[in-house]
Amino acid sequence: MRHSLHWDRETLRTIFTLALPTMIEQFMQTCVQYIDTAMVGTLGTAATAAVGATSTVNWLVGSTVSAFGVGFLALISQACGAGDEHKARTCAAQAFTVTGCIGLLMTCITLLLSHKIPIWMQTDPGIRQTAESYFRILYMPMLFRTSTIILGMVLRSAGDTRSPMRIGFLVNGINVVLNFFMIYPTRNLAWLFNWQVPGMGLGVEGAAWASSIAYTVGGIAIAWKVWRHPAVSPKGFPLSPDKSILLPCMRISFPNMFQRFGTSLGYVVFAALINSLGGTATAAHTIANTVESAFYIPGWGMQTAAATLAGNAYGANDREGLKKLSYTFLVLEVVLMLVSGSLLFLLARPLVGLFSSDPQVIRLGTTVLRMVAVSEPFYGIPIIVEGMMQGQGSTRIPLIYNLCGMWFVRILGTYVMLQVAGYGLEAAWGCMIAHNLLLFILFGRVYLSGRWIRLSGE
Secondary structure, three states, rough: OOOOOOOHHHHHHHHHHHHHHHHHHHHHHHHHHHHHHHHHHOHHHEEEHHHHHHHHHHHHHHHHHHHHHHHHHHHHHHHHHOOOOOHHHHHHHHHHHHHHHHHHHHEEEEEEEOOOOOHHHOOOOOHHHHHHHHHHHHHHOOHHHHHHHHHHHHHHOOOOOOHHHHHHHHHHHHHHHHHHHHHHHEEEEEEOEEEEEEEEOOOOHHHHHHHHHHHHHHHHHHHHHOOOOOOOOOOOOOOOOOHHHHHHHHHHHHHHHHHHHHHHHHHHHHHHHHHHHHHHHHHHHHHHHHEEEEEEEHHHHHHHHHHHHHHHHHHHHHHHHHHHHHHHHHEEEEEEHHHHHHHHHHHHHHHHOOOOOOOHHHHHHHHHHHHHHHHHHHHHHHHHHHHHHOOOOOOHHHHHHHHHHHHHHHHHHHHHOOOOOOOOOOHHHHHHHOOOOOOHHHHHHHHHHHHOOOOOOO
C-alpha cells in the first residue's frame, strides 16, 4: 500500500484545528484527576488509595457510555462530508434521546452497586467505606456526565472542538475552587497577611462533591451549546426514537460498546489484582495511572481528529484523500508520542512526588512510569488506525483485537505473574506494555494490508 505524505498547509491546519482543542479539553479533564489526587494526597496514603480504588470503574462506565458517542460521531461526520445537514441535525436530535435514556440507566446501575464495588475491587477493608462514599457521590450526576460524553462527540463530529474545550476549562475551574473549600476544614493561611479560609472539612467526600457539581454544570453547558449550534442544532427535529438513525448508529456503537466494556472490565480486574498487593501498590498504581493519562493526551486528541476527517472522507467517497490523511496522521502521531514518552521518562519521579511523599510509593510509581514511557510511540499507531476505522463506522476488528489483547495478554499475564509467580507491580505493568505492543503489531498489519478502508474499490 503506497502513500504520499500530505504536508500541505491546509491539511495540517485542518488537523490541528480539530486536534489541539481536543487535546486541551482532555488535558483539562486530566487536570480534574490530577487536582483531586494531589489535594486528597495531602490527607495521606489511605485517602489516595480510597480515591484510586474505584478509578478503573470510572473508565468502565465512561468508556461504555462513550461507545454510543462513537456511533453518532461516525454518522454525523459522514453526513457533514456528504453535505447532508438534515441528516446531521436528525442524528443530533437522536443523540439527545440516547443521552437521556443511557444517563438515567447508568445512574441507577452505579448507585445500586456503589456499596458492592469496593468489595469486588478487593479494596482494603479499612478504606472501603470511604471508597464507597466517594464513588456514590461521584456518580449521582451520571445523566450530566453522559451529556458531556455523547453530546461532546456530536460537536466534535461537526468539526467544533473548541466548545468542548471551553466547557472543559469551566468544569476544571469549578472543581478546583470547590475542592479548596470542601476538602479542607476552616484554616489560617499566611498569604501576605494572616487570614482565615472557610472550609467544610469533608476530606475525600469533599473532592467527590466538588467533581460532581462541576460535572453537572459541564453537562448542562454542553447540551445548551449543541441545542444552539448552527450545524447540528436539533431544534425542530423530533426527539422520539427514529429507527433510520438509531439502527445504523447501534450497528456501529454496539461492537465499540462491547470493546470498551470488555477492555474497561479488564482494567477493573487488572486493578483488583493490583489492589490485592496492598495499599502501597494501590497508591503507586493510582498515581502512575493519573500521571500517565496526561501523556496520552496528544494520542487521543489526534484520534478524534482522525475519526472526524475519516468520516468526512467516507461521506464524500474520497478514497485518495483518506489514504493521504491516514499517512499524515500516523507520522504526526508517532512524533508526538515519541516526545510525550521522552518527557514522561524524564519527569516520572518529580511528577509522582507531586502526589505522594511516601518513598516507597514514589519509587514504585517512578519505575512503572519509566517502563511504560518506552512503549508510547508504538501505541500511537493503533490509536490512529482505530480512529480512522471508527470514522468510517468500522468497529468489529478493533473489538476483536482489543479484547484478545486485554484478556489473553494483560489479565491472564498479570494473574500468572502476581498470583502464581509472586511478582509485584512492575510485572503487572510489564503485561500492560506487552498488551500495547500486541495492538501495535495487529493494527499495523491491518493498515499495511489496506483492510481498514471500507470505501468501494479498496
